[in-house]
């Protein structure tokens with residue numbers, strides 16, 4: 001049975017300085033879907049993703065995660081089911097690869113145990129399994145993250161994200177710092193692991209070609225408004241023109 005993993009209903013967000021980042025954004029992502037949020041820089045992609053784990057608080061509308069509305073009361077519990085992957089990887093550079101991945105279990109680890117660095121044997125085994133799944137060899141485990149290439153670092157970022165068995169993954173331009181070849185490898189990996197683990201993915205991108213290749217659903221943003229919502233097969237040249245057209249009012 002399929003159900004709605006994430007529902008955005010009338011989401012609006014205006015920052016304190018008056019910048020309207022999101023305006024009445026509504027769409028639904030089905031469980032297990034790979035949804036690409038497509039749009040140029042400044043279109044509101046990061047802000048939209050950040051509303052799902054409470055890093056940005058909408059001032060209009062409602063988000064429903066797996067059938068439960070996100071409220072100040074439900075947020076602490078619901079955000080444990082959501083993991084994030086970042087453009088700049090957001091890893092601890094001086095820590096080992098293994099350490100970074102196992103830290104992904106933190107949302108599911110009692111605070112005191114986590115502070116003491118007490119992860120169970122199960123967590124350690126899982127971290128090893130995930131690192132193998134993302135294509136890192138055992139000899140990488142003890143390396144510092146700073147010694148890895150960008151593509152390898154994002155593999156670590158993906159392994160870390162899956163560590164807490166998230167139902168949803170927020171990937172904010174996960175390949176924007178990588179070359180085209182590595183970008184495709186990382187997108188392939190992210191989609192494959194998400195499918196295998198049944199996770200829903202919200203992935204922001206500014207590259208149309210990657211969106212067309214990897215998305216089940218594309219939601220295109222322009223100036224904080226969703227101007228397209230559908231499968232890649234329905235994405236036409238005229239939609240593309242509308243997304244990337246220079247907005248004179250905003251560019252000033």
Ligand SMILES: Nc1ncnc2c1ncn2[C@@H]1O[C@H](COP(=O)(O)OP(=O)(O)O)[C@@H](O)[C@H]1O
Nearest residue numbers: 015017019021040041042043044045046047048
């Ligand atoms: N903390 C903030 N304060 C004020 N404006 C912000 C803040 N974060 C983002 N914005 C603005 O909101 C708009 C959308 O930003 P963002 O969501 O980061 O877009 P994208 O990720 O698509 O580049 C932009 O105009 C940006 O400058």
Ligand SMILES: [Mg+2]
Nearest residue numbers: 045046047173
């Ligand atoms: Mg962004």
